[in-house]
Amino acid sequence: MLSGIHGHQDIERVVYGRPAGGAVRAEAERVGARRVFVTTSKSVAQSPLLAGIVGALGGRHVGTYAGITAHSPRPCVIEGARLAREAAADLIVAVGGGSVIDATKVMLVALWQKATRIEDLDPYRAGRPKEGAAPPSEAIRPPADAIRMIAVPTTLSAAEFNAYAGITDPRHGIKESFGHRLIVPRVIVLDPAATFATPMDLMLSTGLKAVDHAVERLCSQQAHPFVIGTASEALKLLAKALPAHKARPDDMETRLDLQFGMWLSIGAGTSGVGVGASHSIGHVLGAACGVPHGHTSCVMLPSVLRWNLPANADRQKRASEAFGQPAVPAADLVAGLVRTLGLPGRLADVGVGRDRFREIAEKAMHDRAVLNNPRPISGPAQVVEILELAA
Known part of the structure; x- marks a missing residue:
């Protein structure tokens, strides 16, 4: 229980x-x-x-x-x-x-x-x-x-x-x-x-960060009805409003929908349901490699979902349902959204090569979000596996 x-x-x-x-x-x-x-x-x-x-x-x-x-x-x-x-x-x-x-x-x-x-x-x-x-x-x-x-x-x-x-x-x-x-x-x-003065890339990539907030909590083993409700509604709003914002940046209602989606995406955090490896690796990519905040989610979330799939396939289906495509893997839906928005989808796209993987993995092990990951991570070698998927 x-x-x-x-x-x-x-x-x-x-x-x-x-x-x-x-x-x-x-x-x-x-x-x-x-x-x-x-x-x-x-x-x-x-x-x-x-x-x-x-x-x-x-x-x-x-x-x-x-x-x-x-x-x-x-x-x-x-x-x-x-x-x-x-x-x-x-x-x-x-x-x-x-x-x-x-x-x-x-x-x-x-x-x-x-x-x-x-x-x-x-x-x-x-x-x-x-x-x-x-x-x-x-x-x-x-x-x-x-x-x-x-x-x-x-x-x-x-x-x-x-x-x-x-x-x-x-x-x-x-x-x-x-x-x-x-x-x-x-x-x-x-x-x-x-948000009018915010560059389009920054607006869209931080929108992917909000997607990351929602997806990692929705796919958590600790997710409960409050989390499922807020995170699912966040994904529904964000999946629709992000492409709409790119197509019609002057639409104020869409901008407000994005803000509501962002708000809902973080709501589950007050319930003690944490984020996982996408966030923990992302923190290191930002601090050690200078990768912009939102881009870390663009390059890591799909690969983290793929690596976690053996442990939480049923939870990931919730994310697919929120996207409105329950038969499509959540990792593919997130990666597709990243492509649609024209954002970087691989570590190579943000200038991070394999020569940094060991350093990133070791530093990520000190990040508290690693302990929340649905598929247990016991050491840097497993973080490197995820990084290889994102290379």
Whole structure:
């Protein structure tokens, strides 16, 4: 009999289908924030979206840090926290994709714990994984008036919907997890127009990341009715809306469908049902090889599904049913979607050769998601088998 715990996030509300500027201003007023600091990336900082949010905040805006780069490196976390601290911020608004949002989550930890150097973050990493779960560090102790954040996502990575963050440590070329229930945003603003400046490749590839969130949980041995319901509906939306978005990028309803699909895809994560080898290998591909966040799912998910098939064929059929083609293997459906969207489908397409496979496999064994994989992975040799399928 299945057993577990479904947790509810410390997200107060999700505002959807409304202009981001007005929504952020209204929420800042609602929570009583007077000194709002904005975090973003260089590309988003040059967009009308950021100008609109800053303009709507008016006198509440006390500064912007636009230096966050891909995979949320620790130096960006420390620099952003320093600037927010100097601005005496009482609320942070993260505007951007998963890298911006994850970095901002750990900026909160740095502010709470007065961390000023990258090594100061070491005590606050999540604990050693056990059965796929990495417990938050007990060293994280937010003050009573802990600063929180609002998120305005510009991609479909869904980082804003969970209380963990993946942060790259440049000293070791690995991505580590940081978690605390209060690093999740108080408010998430899903404005379809906020994705207008997002390049098509980034929008589609992070959409595949959302597909990965849904598929790996739907195919998990721990999947239960809540997971099956949310993940299946996510796949139905994403499988239809991603090709539609490529064909009609100006359609606002399709963009909102993508945001709803992304939201549903991550919902199962609060139920204690984790992701598997596609995510664990993907984390290493990003941190060690510089593969863009969404592309990791494009190149790994089909091969992980094929490798797992002997262990979870019945579960994978659920994914095929969500795609509307129950007789077609889930791996083929995902690979077909990747091709339809014109995204890279093999490791060679993203510049990763066999000379890196052993390194990737060894580092992936330290990622907590390996412990959740439906077909048990006992050592690096099995990860190499998966990488060979994706070569």
